[in-house]
Amino acid sequence: MFNLLYVEWLKVKKYKAFWIILGIFAVPFPIIFMEIMKKIDEKAGVVGVMFTAFPSIWQMSGFWSSINLVLLAMLVILMITNENTYRTIRQNIIDGWSREQFFTAKLLQVIMLSVLATIVATIAGIITGVALDDMHNASKGSYFIFYIFLQSLCYLSAALFIGLYVKRAALAIAIYFMYVVIGGEFLLQFVMNKYLGGYVGNFLPLQASDELVPFPNMDKLSKEVTGKAPLDPSIYLIATLVYIGLFIFLSYRKMKKADL
Amino acid sequence: MENNVLSLHQISKKYGAVQALAGVSFDVPSGSVFGILGPNGSGKTTLLGIIMDVLKADQGTYSWFNEQPHSSLRKRIGTLLETPNFYHYYTAVQNLEITAAIKGHGKQDIDGALQMTGLYERRHSKFSTYSLGMKQRLAIAAALLGDPQILLFDEPTNGLDPAGIAEIRDLIRKLNQLGKTVIMASHLLDEVEKVCTHVAILKKGNLLTAGLVNTVLSNEDIIEVSTDDLAKLESVLTAWPGVKSVQRFHTILQVTFEGEFTTGQVNQYCFEQGIVLSHLSIKKKSLEAKFIELTN
Structure with missing residues (x-):
């Protein structure tokens, strides 16, 4: 295990693109978040408190994190497709790693990046909390931090899955972008909820983990507007865990059987 | 094992x-x-x-x-x-x-x-x-x-x-x-x-x-011979026991043998059959040719 992490560390240690993307993710993210939250607090007055006090701060931070996770997902896709492009995936196996070891190394990378995303989102929540709320309230909804971790793991294991199956960096990133950023998932969710009824669209792979950390007070609002009662969060928790398991299992199976 | x-x-x-x-x-x-x-x-x-x-x-x-x-x-x-x-x-x-x-x-x-x-x-x-x-x-x-x-x-x-x-x-x-x-x-x-x-x-x-x-990849030697009356030489060599193949390339015959034969033996045999050789040389069969022969 230590050896796997050490080799992965050697692979990124002096890889500039890796550190630039990581830097963009880790540094501006909490600062911009705090500034936006301050603006909301300033402009929205009483309504703003719905968003700028704990536990809403954790939820807002999770929502903000789900947008920024695209950067880390790109990084995961880049790291796995690089191995295919340079054919170092072959070389690592030839040099004596088993296919399982190669997969484990990549999975460890995904887990570590998910931990990092969680830490960054937590820092964003804390600095915002210090500025706008009393830190004594920070424990309210702190379980959202764990949900943010699951959300990150779901987003990044999906990236690992796409990277392993699609193999080409540009195509894999394009597919991920179309689904997550340009609104492919949003559109699907809308269409499915409208025509299939109920909350079917909420169970799309990444949406389920987004529902785990919902936009604050949206459940109450949606109940008033649509008259539908929101689903129990534990259903989304199960769905998210199932998706994470599925992405990891399918990636593992691909790695185990494919010609490299 | x-x-x-x-x-x-x-x-x-x-x-x-x-x-x-x-x-x-x-x-x-x-x-x-x-x-x-x-x-x-x-x-x-x-x-x-x-x-x-x-x-x-x-x-x-x-x-x-x-x-x-x-x-x-x-x-x-x-x-x-x-x-x-x-x-x-x-x-x-x-x-x-x-x-x-x-x-x-x-x-x-x-x-x-x-x-x-x-x-x-x-x-x-x-x-x-x-x-x-x-x-x-x-x-x-x-x-x-x-x-x-x-x-x-x-x-x-x-x-x-x-x-x-x-x-x-x-x-x-x-x-x-x-x-x-x-x-x-x-x-x-x-x-x-x-x-x-x-x-x-x-x-x-x-x-x-x-x-x-x-x-x-054992190498068979090829012996190249030539004379004025190529047709006669060809029939004489073909009739010689021990000759595996005779192939004609323009004015030259390429001969391969079963077993070991020297250029001296070939010269002597032809002379005994009343043929004076104008060309006699030994040629290593090219490995490329051998390879093509094996893979075709």
Whole structure:
């Protein structure tokens, strides 16, 4: 295990693109978040408190994190497709790693990046909390931090899955972008909820983990507007865990059987 | 069990409708320089890919060191498969550090391997700036890390200049003298003949023959003769017991024999038959011709 992490560390240690993307993710993210939250607090007055006090701060931070996770997902896709492009995936196996070891190394990378995303989102929540709320309230909804971790793991294991199956960096990133950023998932969710009824669209792979950390007070609002009662969060928790398991299992199976 | 480092048993693989390998079996004895010879597309690289677990065989089994294949066994094999595969954004040294870490060795061999392959001066240049020949050398350097007992080279002289080719051949002989087994794939018959002790010949996924180079690629001599009355000479030679074939090329006849015949015997026989030869020479049958004969 230590050896796997050490080799992965050697692979990124002096890889500039890796550190630039990581830097963009880790540094501006909490600062911009705090500034936006301050603006909301300033402009929205009483309504703003719905968003700028704990536990809403954790939820807002999770929502903000789900947008920024695209950067880390790109990084995961880049790291796995690089191995295919340079054919170092072959070389690592030839040099004596088993296919399982190669997969484990990549999975460890995904887990570590998910931990990092969680830490960054937590820092964003804390600095915002210090500025706008009393830190004594920070424990309210702190379980959202764990949900943010699951959300990150779901987003990044999906990236690992796409990277392993699609193999080409540009195509894999394009597919991920179309689904997550340009609104492919949003559109699907809308269409499915409208025509299939109920909350079917909420169970799309990444949406389920987004529902785990919902936009604050949206459940109450949606109940008033649509008259539908929101689903129990534990259903989304199960769905998210199932998706994470599925992405990891399918990636593992691909790695185990494919010609490299 | 015999002293084989590698045994293949009925290895088959298809790519869609193309039969890349069809039930290939052979053994590689310890201490040999084993050539896998075949034209482009004969299945050499597929075969090597399978025994290094980067490709999956449809059928068949193989064993390294008489053991079930296992990833840790590959750490005892230095391999260059098809293309040099390295991280483009890293230098030679940084790349070899990764290789050494995967193989579970320290960094102590890196300088030596780079010196042996003539890359030491350029060790801090990025891989992406290397020429094809330098990339090939780096791949060989990577294979040498950790002093493996077996070296597996796929077209090792690919992209090298003539001096580089000679160097690599010397290196292979040197490694063999140190007791290492070298397995190399090549489409160059000349290369196999110069450095290998054993050879297996593949054609369209079928194993044609395997064994000692001297046996498989034994050279038959051709004797060339000419005279004024070529038709008479041809009929006289064809009638001679021991003559295997007579072929006419313009004004020359090429004769092959069963067993050993000298030019002197040929001259004497023709003279006794009343023919004075105007041309008599011995010609080694070209290995290329032999190769084409074997693979066609």
